[in-house]
Every structure is written in C-alpha cells, then in structure tokens.
Amino acid sequence: MELLYAASVGILVSCGVFLILRSRTFPVVLGLTMLSYAVNLFLFSSGRLSLNSAVVLGHSSEYADPLPQAFVLTAIVIGFAMTAFVVILAIRGRADLGNDHVNGQVPENKVKR
C-alpha cells in the first residue's frame, strides 16, 4: 500500500510540475490542481497509513491520527477557493490580453506558422 500511495503522489506531482511549466494558462491551472491533489494526499499520509482504524477514540482498538485529516480538510477548502480564483483570473486574462499565454503574448515562432 505504501508503494502504491507514494507512487501516486509522485506521479501527480510530476504531472503537475510538467503542466505548470507550460506556457498557456489552462494547462497551468490543471497543473496547479494536480499539485494540490498530490499535496492533499501527502499531508494525509503524514499521520502514517493504517487500515481499519477510526479517528475517534473508543470506536476501534487502533486509532488514526486525526490532525492530518483536519489539515487536509483545511487545505482542500483553501485549495478550492484558490483554484476558483485562478480560473476566473485566467478567463479575465484571456479577455484582457487577447490570448491565453501566461506571459500575455504569443511567442513569435508560433505566429509565423
């Protein structure tokens, strides 16, 4: 389970980083979203992975650390708000600048083609 979990976090981060480095806003926003998924999974695992253990005391013999779950919840809420904001900003950038490049201008070699 640990290997699978770590691999999925790793793949999400690498996809996210790759997409963030693109020059158009849409892939960048997708990359940010992927990165925040990876971060949420990673935070969740910081309380150690365990099976069949409740976060409430007294409901099972073993219990999981509830604090990382609270962190994840906070991070999800904040990440959601931030993603909504960046999407709106990207749309406004598309309208204001006339293109969807992060730099605000289309690279020259692309115009020629």
Added chain:
Amino acid sequence: MIQHLTSLPVLLPMLAGILLLMPPCGKNQSLRRFVSVTLSVVTFLISIVLLLKVQADGTQVYAIGDWSAPFGIVLVADPLSTLLTSLTALLGIVCVLYASAGDDAKGSFFHPLVHFLIFGVNGAFLTGDAFNLFVFFEVLLIASYALLMHGGDKKNTRAALQYVIMNLVGSAVFLIALGVLYGVLGTLNMADMAQKVGLLQGDDVYLAKIGGLLLLVVFALKGALLPLHLWLPNTYATAIPIVAALFAIMTKVGVYSMMRVYTLIFGDDAGELAHMAQDWLWWLALATIVMGAVGVLASQDLRKLIANLVIVSVGTLVALVTVQTVEASSAAIYYLVHSTLVTAALFILADLIGRQRGKVADRITVGTPVSQPKLLGTCFIIAAVAVIGMPPLSGFIGKVWLLKSTVNYEYSFIFWPLYLLASLAVLFAVSKAGSTVFWHHQTKFEGKVTDNRSPERIQQERVQPAELAALLILIVSAPLMSIFAGPLSEYAIDAATQLHDFNNNINIILSGDQ
C-alpha cells in the same frame, strides 16, 4: 474582555471587513470611508494597548477555544509580534485614509479587502502554530490578489496572473514542508517543534532538514529573496501605488517567519540541525542586495525604483536574520520598521508625482513639472534621505546599527563593502530620479516652461487633505524614529532578546496561560 485582548488585533480587522460588506456601509460610499478609517484607527489603538500590556506583563499567550498549547492553536504576543501588528495597523490607517480621497472608487470592495489583508498579516505575526501560519498566509494572499487587481488594466492582469500562480505553487510547497515536519516531529506548534527538533535521531534528522529547507523556499518566495524575487518589481509597479504601499508589509511577513522558524525552531538548541539555513540564507541575502541595487540603477520609473528598493531592504534584513545574534536581530527589527514606513511613503509620493506630471507620469525623464513642487519636493527629499540612509534620519541609525552588529561576524568583510556600495548605488539612483523629476522640465523655448494643462485639471490633481494626512503620517515617522531612537532601540533590543531566549519562549508558550 482583557484576557481576550491578544486575539483582538486578529479578530477586529476580520469583523471590520465583514461589517464593511454589510448593506449600510456597502451602499453609501462616504459612510463606508468613515467606518473604514474609524475601524482601522481602533485596530491600531488595540494593537498599541496590547503592546503596552506585553511590555508591562511580559509575553501573552492566548489559547484559542481554551485548548492549551501543543494540542490547540495559540496566539503568542511578544514584543516583536506586537510591534509588527502595530506597524501593520498604522499602515492600514494610512492606506484607507489615502484611498478615501478617490482611489477606493476605482473598483469594488477596496475597504473590506484592506481589512482582510490586515487580518491575515496580523494573524501571521501573532500565531504560534505553523499550520495556522499557512492559513493566515492564504488569507493575506487572497486579499492581496484581489487588491492587486483593484483598478487595474491589461498589464495588471498579467502581473496578477503570474503572482497568483507563483504563490499557489508556493502554498503547495508550504503544505508539503508542513507535512514532512509533522510526520517527523508529530506537532506543528512552533515551541513544541523547537523542543522536539533537538531530540531527533537517525534518518529523521534529514527528513526534518528537508522540511525546514522547503519552508525556506516558501519564505524566500514571500519575502522575495534572490532566485524567487522576480515577481516583485512587476507586481508592485503595476498595482495602484497605495496598494503597493500596503504590500510593503507583506515581504516583511516572509522575513518575520524566517526569523521565527530559524531562530526558534532551528536555532541554537536544534542539535544537529542548529543554524542549518544559515549558509544558504547569507549568500542569497547578499546576492539579493546586489540584484536589488542593480535593479534600482536600471529602473525607468519611480515605482519600479521603489520596488527594487524593497528588494534591497529584504536582502539586508535576511542577512541580519542570518547572523542570529541579539544585536543583529535588534538592528533588523529597527530597520524593518524604518524600511516599511519609508517604502510606503515613497510609493504614495510616486503616485502623487505621477498624477501631477500628466502624460509622463512617474517615469524618470524630462517632463511637465509637478504643480506643487514645494510640498512634494520636501516630502521626497525627506523620504529619500531616510531610504538612502544619510544622517540625520532613521535610515542612518538603522544603517550604522546594522553595520555595527555584523562587525564580529565571520563574513563581515564581504558584507560591509557590498552593503556600502549598494547604498552608494541607491544614493546615486534616488538623487538622479529626484533631480530629474523635480528640476528637469520640458521646455518649448529657451527657459520657458510649457504647461498646457487647464487650471481645473491642475486643481483636480492637487493633493487632497486626506492624502496629505496619510503622507504626513509616514513622512513624519522618519524624523520621529531618529528623535526617539533611544526608547525605540531599547524596545528592539528587548524584543530581540526575547526572540533569542529559547527556554523562556518554550516555557511560556507550553505552560499555557503564563
């Protein structure tokens, strides 16, 4: 009431922001301005009351919801954090007062956003919990995103988009760092972390080091340290100047977090990890000073120039934080207050000068003269003397103090010439900018100044009373900080001593209510 005093500098701006969104204030502009200014003054007074209480009774710890220290979130009001919340609140007053003269009408929700920004900044200064620090960072960031877009144009959208993306990546790195540190230490209360970091063994040491250095990346991004400073000049120069003046405190939040994390958590008592960031920070800080000075020399307009001055001041502050002695930290505290106020004053001046010069705006070229040369010129020269660090104003005291405090540091032979050369560059650039803007006028015929603006327009562009008041608060602070340098430096030394007093900090915070 009095036991909740510590939480008020955080709660009050939040309530003010909400109140300003409500119907009576949301509809009526003059009422909104009045309420906004009043509430920012109240926030300032509360911060001062808290500061005096901390001075009288020592550090105040407030457990939110009465959940005591390592389990719940605590707010810690010590001399350093209360000084900075008071500074933030003062800057808030200046900002809403200045914007009330007309800048707030360029977009919606200016006043609530300023209060939300103060809420975030004050929270970041007061919190004693690393995850809570992240939350307050996000609060101040989302307010700053919206303020950056206030009254903006095309260039502004581009700068804002880049700023938002940079900071979202920064937030992701912040969370990963917190996850690593929590996984290793099992706590995110800063005092508790500091205690546990020294007890780590084996591989955990390296994991904690990774976490700590990832935090460094985040704080370097917020504070605009060298490789991550590229967002700052564009962002600050495209925001409307009064917002940029308020943002002067935001880079300081990054520096303050560095101060806390690398003095308290990874300080003298961190065992193998003691002073782990020092080597990185020192050289990056020096490089930041150089880059900032080059940027100052290369700037084409006043706002870019001031934005680059912010970078120089961040480099200086981080260098002082890295030295990690009481003297250096106290010099850093004095310099931090000074540079925040002076930078804000310069941004406001750039706005006024740009408005009165017509088409040339604040570009450093020959152009139409300003219509109130005496007022603006006097204010500019005071602010310029302070920011360059010439006697007798606050910049000089800060400069002498910071040079003196680094004299025994092993690399001071590099820092001294580098910092003095950077000051020389700043002196050159600022005096060139000032003389070009105020003395070099466009002439049609030999010796005759052209001014084809209508009298009504000139009247419109004159400095409004509210703007003048805001400007004077900041300008007067420079001479006041040198007249009252004695008590202020004593306060700074006291704050720095408490910052470095490891055992005392931990005892106070972890034992709950004093």
